[in-house]
Amino acid sequence: MSFFDEDDEPTRTTSRTRTQARVRPRSARPSGSGGAPDAQALLVRRIVAVVAGAFLLFALFFIVKSCNSNRHEAALKDYNRQVANIATASQQTGDSLFKALSEAGSGSPNDLYQRIIAMKSSADGSLKQAQELKVPGDMTDAQQSLLIALELRRDGLEAIAAKIQPALGDEGQVANDAIEAIAGQNRSFDASDVLYQARVQRFIDDALKSSGIGGQTRANSQFMRDISWVSPTFVASKLGKTLSTDGGDGEGNTASDEPTGPGLHGSGLNGTSYGNVNLQPGTPNRMVYTADQPFTVSFTNQGENEEFNVDVTLKIARTSGGGGTITLKETVPKISPQEKVTVSLPLTKEPAADTALTITVTVAKVPGEEKTDNNKATYPAIFSQG
Numbered sequence: 376m377s378f379f380d381e382d383d384e385p386t387r388t389t390s391r392t393r394t395q396a397r398v399r400p401r402s403a404r405p406s407g408s409g410g411a412p413d414a415q416a417l418l419v420r421r422i423v424a425v426v427a428g429a430f431l432l433f434a435l436f437f438i439v440k441s442c443n444s445n446r447h448e449a450a451l452k453d454y455n456r457q458v459a460n461i462a463t464a465s466q467q468t469g470d471s472l473f474k475a476l477s478e479a480g481s482g483s484p485n486d487l488y489q490r491i492i493a494m495k496s497s498a499d500g501s502l503k504q505a506q507e508l509k510v511p512g513d514m515t516d517a518q519q520s521l522l523i524a525l526e527l528r529r530d531g532l533e534a535i536a537a538k539i540q541p542a543l544g545d546e547g548q549v550a551n552d553a554i555e556a557i558a559g560q561n562r563s564f565d566a567s568d569v570l571y572q573a574r575v576q577r578f579i580d581d582a583l584k585s586s587g588i589g590g591q592t593r594a595n596s597q598f599m600r601d602i603s604w605v606s607p608t609f610v611a612s613k614l615g616k617t618l619s620t621d622g623g624d625g626e627g628n629t630a631s632d633e634p635t636g637p638g639l640h641g642s643g644l645n646g647t648s649y650g651n652v653n654l655q656p657g658t659p660n661r662m663v664y665t666a667d668q669p670f671t672v673s674f675t676n677q678g679e680n681e682e683f684n685v686d687v688t689l690k691i692a693r694t695s696g697g698g699g700t701i702t703l704k705e706t707v708p709k710i711s712p713q714e715k716v717t718v719s720l721p722l723t724k725e726p727a728a729d730t731a732l733t734i735t736v737t738v739a740k741v742p743g744e745e746k747t748d749n750n751k752a753t754y755p756a757i758f759s760q761g
Contacts, residue, residue, distance in 0.1 A: 640679075640744045
């Protein structure tokens with residue numbers, strides 16, 4: 376072997392060694408398809424995402440529902456609270472009115488007139504507050520009845536203000552008429568009390584109960600606390616006046632009329648209807664006007680004698696006292712003892728629509744009659760156009 380041959384051998388060995396050093400063994404791969412684990416992981420991730428999304432949607436749904444329920448509950452509570460405030464203020468106005476009427480003898484007619492006008496302004500403010508309330512749908516019926524009750528009170532105060540000066544300052548039939556008008560207007564206050572208790576409070580209670588709301592404070596609102604104020608005699612006594620018997624009672628009767636015979640005399644009003652509506656005292660009667668449709672008035676001769684030329688009068692007037700009065704009248708020529716009579720009074724003129732009205736029906740006092748409190752009835756009413 377030559378010198379050069381011996382030198383080449385180590386060199387080749389080194390070269391192979393370096394080449395072998397660069398070669399790295401391949402990592403072992405598991406048997407089977409290489410993409411399966413990745414697909415399974417992706418499927419799992421998708422399922423997790425769907426479940427999480429569904430859970431989020433359900434959670435969002437219940438959150439929104441809970442928020443809406445809370446808002447509705449808050450609206451009902453707020454409406455009840457505001458109505459209670461208005462009702463309390465209105466009741467205080469009523470207390471002030473009847474206190475002032477009871478003290479009428481200690482001041483001038485003009486001073487009392489000014490005080491009642493101020494009360495009318497307060498009542499008008501209560502009505503406007505009620506008109507501006509945000510009313511939940513559940514409280515619509517309560518709201519309608521509330522507005523009617525407050526309107527009856529405001530209009531009644533306005534009418535009494537118009538009559539208080541002649542009631543106190545005049546004498547005879549003029550004072551009688553004014554006192555009777557005040558007593559008649561007091562019936563509208565009684566109607567408002569019935570309306571508030573029977574409808575406003577009941578509808579509010581029903582709405583709160585339906586929504587599962589308890590523990591709420593509600594306010595009563597009794598504008599007129601003593602029903603005696605609907606009696607003209609009681610009103611006259613409170614005003615320091617005495618009803619005059621001179622010149623008759625304003626319904627066609629005179630104090631000098633002689634009884635037809637000995638024994639009991641008197642009539643009793645049975646009822647009044649318009650179309651298929653039987654009018655009820657103390658609660659608003661809603662009617663649809665139909666041209667020439669009559670009112671039907673029924674009364675009975677409760678005495679022991681025949682009576683002659685008995686007048687039956689029906690008057691329709693605005694509860695507020697403004698505008699004209701529609702008067703319907705019929706005379707019954709003869710009535711036997713205990714006979715029941717029905718009188719037809721055609722309504723030939725259309726009353727004011729959608730306005731608080733007062734219908735007064737009177738069976739005239741007959742000579743010798745001593746009990747007259749059942750001869751007359753007053754009905755709150757609202758007409759709508761046919």
